[in-house]
Structure formats: C-alpha cells, structure tokens
Amino acid sequence: EAQVTQNPRYLITVTGKKLTVTCSQNMNHEYMSWYRQDPGLGLRQIYYSMNVEVTDKGDVPEGYKVSRKEKRNFPLILESPSPNQTSLYFCASSLSGWPPWSTEAFFGQGTRLTVV
Amino acid sequence: ELKVEQNPLFLSMQEGKNYTIYCNYSTTSDRLYWYRQDPGKSLESLFVLLSNGAVKQEGRLMASLDTKARLSTLHITAAVHDLSATYFCAVDRYSGGSNYKLTFGKGTLLTVNP
Numbered sequence: 001e002a003q004v005t006q007n008p009r010y011l012i013t014v015t016g017k018k019l020t021v022t023c024s025q026n027m028n029h030e031y032m033s034w035y036r037q038d039p040g041l042g043l044r045q046i047y048y049s050m051n052v053e054v055t056d057k058g059d060v061p062e063g064y065k066v067s068r069k070e071k072r073n074f075p076l077i078l079e080s081p082s083p084n085q086t087s088l089y090f091c092a093s094s095l096s097g098w099p100p101w102s103t104e105a106f107f108g109q110g111t112r113l114t115v116v
Numbered sequence: 117e118l119k120v121e122q123n124p125l126f127l128s129m130q131e132g133k134n135y136t137i138y139c140n141y142s143t144t145s146d147r148l149y150w151y152r153q154d155p156g157k158s159l160e161s162l163f164v165l166l167s168n169g170a171v172k173q174e175g176r177l178m179a180s181l182d183t184k185a186r187l188s189t190l191h192i193t194a195a196v197h198d199l200s201a202t203y204f205c206a207v208d209r210y211s212g213g214s215n216y217k218l219t220f221g222k223g224t225l226l227t228v229n230p
Contacts (some may be wrong), residue, residue: 033218038220041222042157042204042220042221042222042223043204043206043220044220045217045218048217060218076141090158090159091191092159104149104164105149105159105161105206105218106159106161107158107159107160108158109157109158110157110158
C-alpha cells in the first residue's frame with residue numbers, strides 16, 4: 001500500500017530536549033516536505049527536499065533541521081524544542097515538480113507535538 | 117510571495133443546499149489542489165487541477181480552475197452531513213528546474229446540519 005508513515009503520532013517533551021520525528025514514504029517520490037498546522041494559520045511549510053541531499057527552507061524553518069540521506073526518509077529534527085513549537089506536524093511526499101506532472105502531495109497521519 | 121486566500125473560512129449549511137467555496141491566489145500558477153481534512157486526521161487529496169478551465173467532479177463536489185482570474189471554486193451540491201470537514205486549497209509556485217513550493221489556504225471549515 002502506498003503510504004507516508006510518520007512516527008511518533010503523539011509526543012510530549014520538555015523544553016530543550018532534542019527530538020526527531022521520522023517520515024518514510026514507499027512511493028519512490030523525489031519531493032518531500034514538512035508542514036506544521038496551527039489553528040487559524042492553516043498549513044505552513046517548514047522545510048522541503050527535492051531529492052537526496054537537496055533540502056531548502058520553507059516559510060517557517062527557524063528551530064528545525066532536516067536531512068535527506070535516502071530517498072524514502074526525511075526526518076524532522078528539533079535540536080532544542082520550545083513551547084512555541086507545540087503543533088500538529090505533517091510530512092508529505094510527491095513526484096518531481098517537473099511540469100506538466102502533477103505535484104499532488106500525499107500526507108502522513110500527523111504527529112501531535114507538545115513542548116512543555 | 118504567493119498568497120492563497122479562501123473564503124469563507126467558516127461555512128454552516130443545511131443538508132440539501134448548494135454552496136461554493138472560493139480560492140484566490142496572488143501569482144501565476146497552473147496547478148491547484150483541493151484537500152479534505154476530517155477532525156484529528158490527515159489531509160486527503162480530493163482534486164488535482166492542472167490547466168486553465170479544468171473541471172473535476174466527484175460525487176457532490178465539483179472543482180474548477182480559472183488561471184486567468186487566479187481563482188478556483190469548490191462547489192457543493194445537495195450537501196449531506198458526511199461532507200462536514202475542513203477543505204483546503206493549495207497552489208504551486210514553480211521556480212524552475214524541479215523547484216516548486218506548495219502554499220495552502222487557511223482552510224474552510226464546513227459544517228452540514230440536518
């Protein structure tokens with residue numbers, strides 16, 4: 001089954017304790033991205049990756065890191081989490097952005113992170 | 117910077133009625149997507165609109181794209197309770213090579229009442 005898998009689904013942590021949220025896709029997609037969803041703000045892109053070893057900042061990259069060492073995995077790293085990073089996080093993947101191909105994104109189930 | 121605006125942000129409607137959600141965007145783009153999100157769930161792709169004049173229909177939902185007006189609509193026909201969800205539109209900003217960025221609207225929370 002084609003899917004994007006995030007782990008963990010729920011996480012409560014303390015300020016400053018490093019954490020990693022994993023994301024893996026089995027569709028051989030080139031493009032992967034991370035979003036955070038906050039009430040009233042919709043989805044905002046944190047980082048994206050166009051292929052292995054190619055990453056770039058989205059709209060709200062501060063406080064986050066990513067890596068793309070393999071095509072299927074795109075972990076999100078919070079080196080020193082703070083309460084303002086409490087949010088619902090989604091990983092997504094899609095085919096390459098070359099037009100006219102669709103860049104329809106497939107989303108993981110989400111990770112609800114609480115930083116206290 | 118690409119801005120995507122949806123309206124209305126909140127929509128309460130009765131079963132059996134028709135309504136339209138609008139999605140305006142600020143810069144040229146040829147690809148627009150509609151997603152549905154149920155409470156506490158992930159986003160599910162509804163429609164992919166890839167060219168001017170594209171129209172897609174699935175059940176009681178129909179989406180269209182006018183790239184000249186930078187406008188997409190999601191029309192709901194004879195609403196039923198199962199359509200209650202948040203609907204997002206998202207637009208590509210293509211910047212050459214394989215670089216593009218997907219920008220989402222804030223979403224429309226649709227509640228269909230009996």
